[in-house]
Amino acid sequence: MANPFEAVSGEYLVLCNDEGQFSLWPDFADVPPGWGVVAGPDTRQACLIFIRQWR
Template sequence: MQVSNPFDDVQGQFYLLQNEQQQFSLWPAQCALPAGWRVISQPQSIDACNAWLTDNWSTLIPSHYASEKGAA
């Protein structure tokens, strides 16, 4: 199946990235890596990435908001 957007390719391989706010992103392996994000895992299937996120990511709140709420 031809996919025009690499983010929508369920057969594709994706990097798992993390930014300074401890947020995660799946990034298509064939695309240049964005600045400000570090690689958490080398390219793997979307199912493997989602399994890792399920096991390791517990909040959608960026770290700077979480630390502000804790200080209040």
């Protein structure tokens, strides 16, 4: 079974925590405590571009 956190297809969110760290997160998974959604849902590629532009 493929890892859903690395699937090219599907919808993703960009999460950020209080330390300014980003995480690419599948849209279907619950957002973990301490993290907030800052972008998405969108494609994996669009979320990666968002993260690169933010830095």
